Amino acid sequence: MSTGAGDSPAYQAIERGSLYSLDYRVFIKGPQGIVSPWHDIPLFADKDKSIYNMIVEIPRWTNAKMEMATKEPFSPIKQDEKKGVARFVHNIFPHKGYIWNYGALPQTWEDPNHVVPDTGAKGDNDPIDVIEIGSKVAGRGAVLQVKVLGTLALIDEGETDWKLVAINVNDENADQLNDISDVEKVYPGLLTATVEWFRNYKIPAGKPANEFAFNGDYKNRDYANKVIGETNEFWKALMKEASPALNTISHVPEAVHQATDEAVTAAVESTPEHGASAALPGDVDKWHFVQG
Ligand SMILES: [Mg+2]
Numbered sequence: 001m002s003t004g005a006g007d008s009p010a011y012q013a014i015e016r017g018s019l020y021s022l023d024y025r026v027f028i029k030g031p032q033g034i035v036s037p038w039h040d041i042p043l044f045a046d047k048d049k050s051i052y053n054m055i056v057e058i059p060r061w062t063n064a065k066m067e068m069a070t071k072e073p074f075s076p077i078k079q080d081e082k083k084g085v086a087r088f089v090h091n092i093f094p095h096k097g098y099i100w101n102y103g104a105l106p107q108t109w110e111d112p113n114h115v116v117p118d119t120g121a122k123g124d125n126d127p128i129d130v131i132e133i134g135s136k137v138a139g140r141g142a143v144l145q146v147k148v149l150g151t152l153a154l155i156d157e158g159e160t161d162w163k164l165v166a167i168n169v170n171d172e173n174a175d176q177l178n179d180i181s182d183v184e185k186v187y188p189g190l191l192t193a194t195v196e197w198f199r200n201y202k203i204p205a206g207k208p209a210n211e212f213a214f215n216g217d218y219k220n221r222d223y224a225n226k227v228i229g230e231t232n233e234f235w236k237a238l239m240k241e242a243s244p245a246l247n248t249i250s251h252v253p254e255a256v257h258q259a260t261d262e263a264v265t266a267a268v269e270s271t272p273e274h275g276a277s278a279a280l281p282g283d284v285d286k287w288h289f290v291q292g
Pocket of ligand 1: 127
């Protein structure tokens with residue numbers, strides 16, 4: 001898989017199985033071999049400058065819902081499914097698929113046993129989500145270096161689901177974007193469109209509109225950085241659990257469940273070799289019109 005400018009050349013995406021099928025996996029290879037993008041890629045690319053690593057799960061303009069498999073060893077990116085069927089997001093007029101590069105920050109976890117005081121809702125049991133609003137379409141499995149500008153607090157089916165807003169530090173506009181208040185100046189309309197996107201994206205599938213904490217207002221950079229710090233602490237605690245509900249096999253020295261070469265080989269070989277893509281659903285380009 002190609003990696004564009006601004007991607008970290010230290011990491012490589014290794015595809016297995018067939019794109020758009022349930023056996024599709026993207027493993028991430030670092031300088032020392034296969035790693036867990038969730039556990040082994042450092043949260044910070046540059047801590048002093050608050051620059052984070054971001055793992056891209058879904059490239060902009062695509063519809064296939066992909067996410068790190070938090071229950072599988074080495075957390076490869078996989079095709080999300082519902083009742084055995086691959087999940088694709090619908091296009092809500094006037095959008096096409098995801099309207100940003102979508103992914104997660106490594107070494108974070110939204111603890112489902114913790115009620116977030118500011119939202120009143122528990123964590124969603126996943127790494128924290130990020131939308132990267134830069135000019136380029138990033139590759140699936142790319143590791144970007146981003147600065148975080150702010151966050152939305154989506155309440156998705158009763159769970160807190162932070163959506164961090166970030167910019168690739170190598171983007172042509174990165175110097176102009178330093179806090180959430182800069183976004184409207186550089187990308188007029190994007191923040192409003194983003195709230196609408198998250199509010200409505202499950203409606204064509206028969207679900208209600210999503211809700212937001214804080215009336216759908218964005219929190220700023222300082223607030224977002226604080227949220228990230230908290231989810232990093234929850235992740236650290238998870239890595240110390242003897243019998244976690246999620247897979248925590250890792251190369252990080254503090255991890256209770258240590259990775260081995262044998263475990264890497266077994267994880268990769270449990271998946272089929274990379275094959276031809278499955279067909280996209282016939283209605284993947286359809287526009288859906290919802291009442292705002
Ligand atoms: Mg989430």
